[in-house]
Amino acid sequence: MTVFERSSAASAASIRNFGMVWPIGQPAGEAHAIAMRSRGIWLDIANGAGIWANPCGSINLANRDDEWDVLREFADVAPSLGYDCRLLTPGEIAELTDFANPTGLIGGLHSPCELCVNPRKAIRDLPRWLASRFGVRFEFGSAITGVGSGWAVASDGSRREFDRIVVCGGADFKTLFPDLCASSGLRRCKLQMLKVGPPASGRLGPHLASGLTLRHYGNFAACSGLPGLRDRIAAETPELDEFGIHVMVSQNDEGDLILGDSHEYDSAVEPFDKAVIDDLILRELRRVIRLPSWNVTERWHGIYAKHPTRSSYVAEPMPGVSIRSGVGGAGMTMAFGLADRTWEEWS
Numbered sequence: 001m002t003v004f005e006r007s008s009a010a011s012a013a014s015i016r017n018f019g020m021v022w023p024i025g026q027p028a029g030e031a032h033a034i035a036m037r038s039r040g041i042w043l044d045i046a047n048g049a050g051i052w053a054n055p056c057g058s059i060n061l062a063n064r065d066d067e068w069d070v071l072r073e074f075a076d077v078a079p080s081l082g083y084d085c086r087l088l089t090p091g092e093i094a095e096l097t098d099f100a101n102p103t104g105l106i107g108g109l110h111s112p113c114e115l116c117v118n119p120r121k122a123i124r125d126l127p128r129w130l131a132s133r134f135g136v137r138f139e140f141g142s143a144i145t146g147v148g149s150g151w152a153v154a155s156d157g158s159r160r161e162f163d164r165i166v167v168c169g170g171a172d173f174k175t176l177f178p179d180l181c182a183s184s185g186l187r188r189c190k191l192q193m194l195k196v197g198p199p200a201s202g203r204l205g206p207h208l209a210s211g212l213t214l215r216h217y218g219n220f221a222a223c224s225g226l227p228g229l230r231d232r233i234a235a236e237t238p239e240l241d242e243f244g245i246h247v248m249v250s251q252n253d254e255g256d257l258i259l260g261d262s263h264e265y266d267s268a269v270e271p272f273d274k275a276v277i278d279d280l281i282l283r284e285l286r287r288v289i290r291l292p293s294w295n296v297t298e299r300w301h302g303i304y305a306k307h308p309t310r311s312s313y314v315a316e317p318m319p320g321v322s323i324r325s326g327v328g329g330a331g332m333t334m335a336f337g338l339a340d341r342t343w344e345e346w347s
């Protein structure tokens with residue numbers, strides 16, 4: 001097996017994310033099962049490859065009554081849908097994390113299933129392990145410029161022969177199969193992120209997400225309280241909807257806190273980051289978390305491909321050639337499980 005990557009090292013969406021493996025966010029049924037399968041694979045790989053993966057869990061925080069109503073509604077049905085989660089009081093939250101802001105906190109939904117990985121290290125360490133453990137060959141700095149049944153052409157002009165070709169080009173819709181990408185409905189989405197250096201004291205513990213996040217993940221979609229919550233946020237803080245902002249925080253093995261994020265689509269995707277977005281993310285985070293210092297040490301953005309209705313984009317444009325893309329904001333959560341399922345189908 002050979003992997004071609006046009007950059008000299010992984011540099012795209014997969015190293016720019018929170019490192020949250022977030023099964024609780026997936027809709028009940030197949031998607032949640034795939035996310036849980038991914039979680040298991042992450043733990044196996046972390047064990048085998050010596051990659052840090054922290055089974056930290058997560059808490060969705062509620063600071064408003066409508067947020068708490070949605071969490072309670074979800075917690076009622078969650079066990080019958082296969083989710084492992086429970087409601088927490090503010091006191092119980094304080095036992096799990098030092099950084100939840102107690103002011104205005106009503107409660108939270110805890111799930112033990114989420115993992116934290118450090119994508120900057122994990123994604124760059126994986127090739128070494130895949131090469132030594134399974135003999136996978138990596139050709140970095142090599143763009144694929146053309147693909148057909150049984151062959152691919154690399155940027156050095158060489159034509160290479162393969163039994164099967166899988167195109168996973170992320171948010172690049174222009175290089176390979178541009179017509180298919182254009183008609184696929186796939187969208188490009190840009191997210192702004194920030195990093196705060198390791199706090200002098202205290203620990204995050206579980207990933208934390210604010211009530212804004214309830215409108216972002218499919219698991220809450222069936223809750224009857226969600227439309228009212230959406231309407232309230234749209235009326236009170238339309239600037240958050242304008243930039244697709246909800247807020248979450250994770251803590252990596254170096255103690256850094258990774259904060260985000262925003263969602264801007266297609267023609268709104270610019271190379272330049274907006275200070276107003278960073279300010280809104282920090283404003284909303286300060287409402288729900290309390291840090292010893294808010295010293296922002298890095299700012300960046302990432303771009304992913306997302307399908308408007310499907311959880312991932314799958315196409316077979318010609319015999320022996322498959323496209324696997326469009327996992328949107330859940331690639332760290334879903335990719336291993338989707339790959340595993342695909343491999344089973346092909347075996």
Ligand SMILES: Cc1cc2nc3c(=O)[nH]c(=O)nc-3n(C[C@H](O)[C@H](O)[C@H](O)COP(=O)(O)OP(=O)(O)OC[C@H]3O[C@@H](n4cnc5c(N)ncnc54)[C@H](O)[C@@H]3O)c2cc1C
Pocket residue numbers: 004005006007010011012013014015016017018019020021022142143144145168169170171172175176191192193260261301302303304325326327328329330331332333334
């Ligand atoms: C800021 C941000 C935060 C996120 N947070 C999370 C999170 O916490 N949890 C979660 O589950 N998901 C998260 N996601 C989503 C997740 O990161 C993505 O779904 C995932 O990384 C997409 O992986 P990919 O391999 O499709 O794309 P990418 O990681 O973008 O990789 C595509 C690669 O293909 C290469 N390429 C493209 N065309 C060619 C070519 N012709 N030849 C050779 N190489 C080519 C590119 O150089 C690139 O390296 C986040 C995303 C972003 C941007």
